[in-house]
Amino acid sequence: MKKLLVLSALAAMLASGTALADTSGKKIAFSNNYAGNSWRQAMLDSYGIVTKKAVEDKVVAAADVFTTADKEVPTQAAQVQNLILQGYDAIVINAASPDALNGAIKQACDAGIVVVSFDGTVTEPCAYRVVVDFKDMGKQEVEQMAKFQPKGGNLLEIRGLAGTSIDDAIHAGILEGVAAHPEFKIVGSVTGDWDQTTAQKAVATILPSLPDVVGIVDQGGDGYGAAQAFAAAGKPRPTIIMGNRQDELKWWKEQKEKDGYKTWSASIAPGVSTLAFWVAQQVLDGRTDIPHDLLVPYLAFTQDDFEAALPKIKEGGVATHEYTQEDAIGAIKANIK
Amino acid sequence: MASLRTMLAKPWIWSFIGAFVVWLATIAFTGGYGAGGMITAALSLAVFTVIVGVGQMFVITLGPGNVDLSLPANIGLASAVAMKVMDGNDAMIAVGLIAALGCGAAIGAANYLLIWALRIPPIIATLSASFIIQSIDISYGRGLQIKPPPGFADFTNWQILGIPVLALLTVVFTVGAATALQRMIYGRSVLAIGQNIRAAWLAGVNVGRVRFLTYTLCGALGGIDGALLAGYFRGANVDIGNEYLLASIAVVVIGGTSVAGGKANVPGVWGAGLFLVLLLTMLNTFGVSAGVRLVLTGLIIVGVITAAGGEKAVR
Numbered sequence: 216m217k218k219l220l221v222l223s224a225l226a227a228m229l230a231s232g233t234a235l236a237d238t239s240g241k242k243i244a245f246s247n248n249y250a251g252n253s254w255r256q257a258m259l260d261s262y263g264i265v266t267k268k269a270v271e272d273k274v275v276a277a278a279d280v281f282t283t284a285d286k287e288v289p290t291q292a293a294q295v296q297n298l299i300l301q302g303y304d305a306i307v308i309n310a311a312s313p314d315a316l317n318g319a320i321k322q323a324c325d326a327g328i329v330v331v332s333f334d335g336t337v338t339e340p341c342a343y344r345v346v347v348d349f350k351d352m353g354k355q356e357v358e359q360m361a362k363f364q365p366k367g368g369n370l371l372e373i374r375g376l377a378g379t380s381i382d383d384a385i386h387a388g389i390l391e392g393v394a395a396h397p398e399f400k401i402v403g404s405v406t407g408d409w410d411q412t413t414a415q416k417a418v419a420t421i422l423p424s425l426p427d428v429v430g431i432v433d434q435g436g437d438g439y440g441a442a443q444a445f446a447a448a449g450k451p452r453p454t455i456i457m458g459n460r461q462d463e464l465k466w467w468k469e470q471k472e473k474d475g476y477k478t479w480s481a482s483i484a485p486g487v488s489t490l491a492f493w494v495a496q497q498v499l500d501g502r503t504d505i506p507h508d509l510l511v512p513y514l515a516f517t518q519d520d521f522e523a524a525l526p527k528i529k530e531g532g533v534a535t536h537e538y539t540q541e542d543a544i545g546a547i548k549a550n551i552k
Numbered sequence: 553m554a555s556l557r558t559m560l561a562k563p564w565i566w567s568f569i570g571a572f573v574v575w576l577a578t579i580a581f582t583g584g585y586g587a588g589g590m591i592t593a594a595l596s597l598a599v600f601t602v603i604v605g606v607g608q609m610f611v612i613t614l615g616p617g618n619v620d621l622s623l624p625a626n627i628g629l630a631s632a633v634a635m636k637v638m639d640g641n642d643a644m645i646a647v648g649l650i651a652a653l654g655c656g657a658a659i660g661a662a663n664y665l666l667i668w669a670l671r672i673p674p675i676i677a678t679l680s681a682s683f684i685i686q687s688i689d690i691s692y693g694r695g696l697q698i699k700p701p702p703g704f705a706d707f708t709n710w711q712i713l714g715i716p717v718l719a720l721l722t723v724v725f726t727v728g729a730a731t732a733l734q735r736m737i738y739g740r741s742v743l744a745i746g747q748n749i750r751a752a753w754l755a756g757v758n759v760g761r762v763r764f765l766t767y768t769l770c771g772a773l774g775g776i777d778g779a780l781l782a783g784y785f786r787g788a789n790v791d792i793g794n795e796y797l798l799a800s801i802a803v804v805v806i807g808g809t810s811v812a813g814g815k816a817n818v819p820g821v822w823g824a825g826l827f828l829v830l831l832l833t834m835l836n837t838f839g840v841s842a843g844v845r846l847v848l849t850g851l852i853i854v855g856v857i858t859a860a861g862g863e864k865a866v867r
Contacts, residue, residue, distance in 0.1 A: 250690060251686070251689075251690050251790040251791065252789065252790065252791065253697060253789075256694055284683070284686070284687060284690070285683070374842065377841075377842030377843060377846075378842075378843070403836070403839065404839060405836050406842045406845070410791060411697065411785060411786070411787065411789070412781070412785045412789070412791070412792050413795075415785055415786075416597060416785075416832075417832070417836060419593045419596070419597060420590075420593055420594075420597070420829065420832050420833040420836050420837075421833070421836040421837060422586075422589065422593070423585075423586030423587075423588075423589025423590045423592075423593060423833075424578065424581075424582040424585060424586040424589075424590070424833075424837040425586075439786065440785065440786075443785070443786050446709075447596070447709050448589060448592075448593070460697075461697075462697055462699065462786070462787065531697035531698055531699070531787065
């Protein structure tokens with residue numbers, strides 16, 4: 216009986232894959248290249264909450280955050296080199312460029328440091344990449360739109376920052392969705408750079424020349440600006456897919472209270488930084504079976520649950536989710552095939 | 553005929569011709585659909601470029617090397633200050649505007665202090681100041697969108713017969729700026745300093761005071777612009793002024809003001825501001841991809857500047 220217990224405990228340990236090595240003496244650094252918008256602030260907040268607890272619980276020895284102010288590659292490359300010299304065991308990084316930092320990342324790997332990138336991921340093969348399934352998000356936007364606008368019609372697409380993998384992935388997903396729903400037609404496309412101001416301006420300039428639009432498919436951070444542009448031009452309000460920003464959800468709530476307005480909201484949770492932290496911890500823990508490319512789900516809100524989430528988001532901020540060690544282990548498991 | 557020739561000899565006419573041509577091309581594409589809406593959109597968006605463009609124009613006119621690169625950071629900080637002071641309360645709108653104006657003016661004065669006291673070239677001084685301002689803004693606004701009071705937000709959308717009220721007020725302001733430039737001692741002093749700083753000094757112009765006033769004025773205009781932007785775009789944020797680094801200089805140059813200083817005009821800033829927005833309208837309406845759009849924008853701006861510059865060489 217006792218033997219069986221030990222065996223099952225061992226089996227459970229192997230299955231969950233934890234505690235192969237002790238990480239309580241390990242130091243994890245976070246290299247971040249920008250802090251100037253609500254998403255990045257939420258990312259840092261979530262990271263701070265989770266890592267503070269992890270340090271108190273002696274899961275890791277230290278989890279320090281290093282932010283450069285200017286989005287520049289050379290500054291961040293120099294910062295990574297400093298982190299190597301300071302003797303960190305792992306670096307979690309939101310990188311300024313997918314490939315320009317590869318040299319510094321390679322140096323870190325060669326020094327035996329675990330590198331986990333997220334959001335702004337790096338292409339260097341030795342690093343891990345925590346990537347949100349943006350293509351599915353784009354596809355889901357059209358699927359959801361089909362529920363709200365069953366008759367179909369014209370769509371306006373708002374693109375993100377040109378040249379980024381995220382913009383390409385969401386755009387590809389939207390095209391896939393439209394192909395599956397021929398009742399929709401994309402009649403215009405503008406670049407909103409995930410920024411309310413840019414999006415509002417871009418929509419305002421294209422709006423006069425557009426036919427009637429039933430819906431807007433976008434990438435997050437741009438929905439509120441689009442709504443303002445329609446209001447300013449005196450055009451009827453379309454179904455705008457939202458991106459989890461507090462002002463977007465608040466506007467949605469106001470519209471819902473007014474006339475039962477329906478839509479859907481999805482975006483990458485800033486707390487994905489904490490998932491990257493746990494992945495780094497798991498690698499330091501001695502796990503060797505973790506794939507270098509990890510696909511994780513996005514954070515979505517529906518007509519039924521967005522109002523419950525709204526009070527928890529900071530005024531002017533963005534909805535987030537702090538991941539636990541179990542979440543990370545689950546996400547890793549889902550990616551091992 | 554003679555009057556047409558005089559008109560064409562004005563350096564600012566080219567920016568209006570450019571704006572008109574771009575507008576015609578767009579409505580030709582849509583078959584006349586949305587022509588009025590485009591003008592309204594162009595006017596509402598051009599206002600913000602015109603306000604900072606006028607400030608930048610005065611600074612650039614001071615002569616070679618004079619430029620204010622701190623405008624984007626200034627706009628970002630002032631937008632946050634204005635929204636925090638207003639705090640969503642309609643009664644505080646005037647106070648918020650004054651706070652933004654004061655914040656901008658203080659930044660402008662600080663810029664000149666760096667240039668004058670530490671003898672740093674304006675490009676370096678204003679650029680390094682913008683890093684400091686941006687850092688203050690990030691810690692002050694914490695990257696959050698701060699919303700304007702409803703009354704102020706509505707005000708930025710008011711229209712009379714399709715013409716935004718904000719645009720009308722800006723026209724009044726630019727008429728004032730043009731008068732200051734051409735008819736008042738201050739404006740003539742700016743032009744004199746731009747043409748030859750030493751000659752201006754020998755002629756008794758108080759060079760230091762005029763330069764100080766000009767940088768402060770430019771900063772103050774950036775500040776008020778930040779508050780208006782936060783109202784129109786429904787929220788202050790750090791990046792709200794980013795595009796005005798290039799745009800404020802572009803409208804000055806496209807508008808026919810000499811980059812070498814000493815020669816300026818206000819109407820061109822309006823023409824160029826409208827031109828830039830209508831150009832964006834045209835490229836968005838044509839549906840060109842983001843990359844092509846950036847390349848075309850660059851090429852067309854170069855084209856217009858060359859056309860305007862060529863005219864100057866003939867004279």
